[in-house]
Amino acid sequence: MINRKAPLEGESFLAAIREELRRDAQARYLHRVALVSLMVGGLNVNTLSEVSGISRNTLSAWLTRAMEEGLEGLRPKKQQGRPSRLSPEQLNSLKEVLDNDPLLYGFSAWDGPSLAAFIEKRFGVGFSVRQCQRLFRRLTQGRVRAVRTVCKA
Secondary structure, rough: OOOOOOOOOOOHHHHHHHHHHHHHHHHHHHHHHHHHHHHOOOOOOHHHHHHOOOOOOHHHHHHHHHHOHHHHHHHHHHHOOOOOOOHHHHHHHHHHOOOHHHHHHHHOOOOOHHHHHHHHHHHOOOOOOOHHHHHHHHHHOOOOOOOOOOOOO
16 A cells, blocks of 8 residues: 655656556546546647557547547446356346256256256356356355255164
């Protein structure tokens, strides 16, 4: 953690600014607004790129976005990531299946390997065991699954 009360010089000051921008979405937004305002005010993109350490392409993209979408276009957006290979309906169906006894579907317990096999058979989509473990945890909100044990008398 950076001590904000201590005086900073040179590279450490620049590093502190970049860390603050990385940490706070509102700071990133205001930084973008300030840089776009400098470009609109006539500051050369190449000069601003050299001074700010931000590429010319990024600065130009921010300027274009601000001109097309207004200042709201400069707000950081949540990254979407890769789309799910299962539809929302399939995920809901899978959640209901996981609430049932795995014996009904030919498995002794719900775990990564059994879930991967079930998804492949039911939906024709291949998932790794690790991805199925994550999916299981997400769909069951971390509920502990029952483990079947056979007692010998």
